Amino acid sequence: MPVTSRMARKKRIWIPHLFYHIVCLGNRRDALFNDDGDFKMFLHIMNQVNERTLFELASYCLMTNHFHLHLRSQDQPISKVMSLINKRYPDYYNTKTRLSGHVFEKRYYDKIIPSKQGMLEVSRYIHLNPVAAEMVAKPEAYPWSSYRYYLHTLG
Secondary structure, X not given: OOOOOOOOOOOOOOOOOOEEEEEEEEHHHOOOOOOHHHHHHHHHHHHHHHHHOOOEEEEEEEOOXXXXXXXXXXXXXXXXXXXXXXXXXXHHHHHHHOOOOOOEEEEEEXXXXXXXXXXXXXXXXXXHHHHHOOOOOOHHHOOOEOHHHHHHHHO
């Protein structure tokens, strides 16, 4: 029997009551979002997916060439939610840009957040991402994250 050099993918762990930090990069770190319409479409697609496959979104940040999601799905595995998002957005993007092929680099990164402290740390990291990238001076100035929602809801 021939031996292949391709290794099997590691099975994703899904623990329904825990939140995950998800990061997905543009292929070759290229831009995923070129204009406001792209950002809006991604949020629209997430809303559509949420109607079909319920999930809770604790925080998010859409950067130019990647995105962060802080979510939990108690009904469907995270991989199901992400497969829907990561199928629909590339379909839109490739049609809009008249390109074909991969939009995302590799598989998405996911990490289980096991504690309340971890929840706060991930939320802080996600919301400060545009500040760290020197895109804005304050997180409330960045329009494509959930920070303003927290600011106005909890403030």
